[in-house]
Amino acid sequence: MKILFFAGLKDQTGTEEVVWEKDEATVGEVREYVLSLFPHAYTVKQAMAAVNEEFVQETDTVHADDTVAFLPPVSGG
């Protein structure tokens, strides 16, 4: 699965995206994985999550072909 970072969270991880070779995980597990890779990326803790461009909840399942995005609080407009 592909994992995307934006804005302040991208600054914290130092990358736009990472790939996790995994068949299946909950959103919560993906979040834990990101924190294990980037312990200082604290924004991921309060980031909204989206899978394939739709908001998801913590217990939803992510599959190998999916794209997960962690979205810091938005500030458009």
Next chain:
Amino acid sequence: MKILFFAGLKDQTGTEEVVWEKDEATVGEVREYVLSLFPHAYTVKQAMAAVNEEFVQETDTVHADDTVAFLPPVSGG
């Protein structure tokens, strides 16, 4: 004093303006004068009145140099 008519009221009087040679009158008297000239101009009865481009009340005084306008209910916008 100059007396102006607009929109539907102008259609009823058949003219844009009349001049009344008079030193002083109340707005109410000007209104009566218009009705005496144009008995079928019924819209003048419910028209707002303005003197020199400001709304006035029925008992306000109009002087010889003033311009009175009778304004049918507005419908701009």
Next chain:
Amino acid sequence: MENKRYYITDSPLNPLELQQLVTKPEAGAVNCFIGTVREFTKGRRTLYLTYEAYEKMAEKKLAQIGSEIQEKWEETECAIAHRTGRLDISEAAVVIAVSSPHRQAAMEASSYAIERIKEIVPIWKKEQWEDGTAWIGDQLEKNRYPRGGPGKEELEE
């Protein structure tokens, strides 16, 4: 017409021009309201409209609305133009532009402006239908002047 913020014109209105008149570094929002000629009203088809104005007074009253807005909503800038003459379907009859530091004021003030235009600005609309024509009266239906004049409140500058 350049730089005039409150005007009546028989030329097509340019919303961008009004937006630019109110844009300033202090503004975080510009709201631009455009009243357009609608083809159908209650099932009846309009071919075109004709607007007539008591031009000199109408410009004064538009400017008055601008002053009222600046008094009610701090740091707003305002510009309003109304067109006269014949207008075809979808053409703009009125454009109201308001800028403000924060979005809510610009929106509320635009709404206030259109309501006030329908109350105090001497402009009249004539509808041309397929089977007739008529001057349209007070559309707000809330402002009747049985004694021939507005109340005290309306008279304040």
Next chain:
Amino acid sequence: MENKRYYITDSPLNPLELQQLVTKPEAGAVNCFIGTVREFTKGRRTLYLTYEAYEKMAEKKLAQIGSEIQEKWEETECAIAHRTGRLDISEAAVVIAVSSPHRQAAMEASSYAIERIKEIVPIWKKEQWEDGTAWIGDQLEKNRYPRGGPGKEELEE
């Protein structure tokens, strides 16, 4: 970009283009809201802003807001564009155009759109001040996601 009603772009926004996208004979009002870059916020001077978007999702979410509006306010048409990249003072960051048969719906829907953009559209603003820079978080301050996701209501299409 032509005829696309919901889009993210790094080019300057053209409010007129969006107005035209929503204009139709049935409309009697078009409201166009423009969010611009403000120079001073709480006394602090902004030099410029940088906007970043999760573009694909942002366009989907803008379109979702358009659908929500058409469901809530009958016979409205909607177009929304948001800019990304560097924006200088007074440049437009977002333009929302809504048309409707009667004025109130266009205004209410514009207001709804900007609130929803600040809730669900993945776009972020970075402020550049004279003495520093920072990504700006949730400005509504009413939408916190302690569990890392929006509530059920937010998830509905």
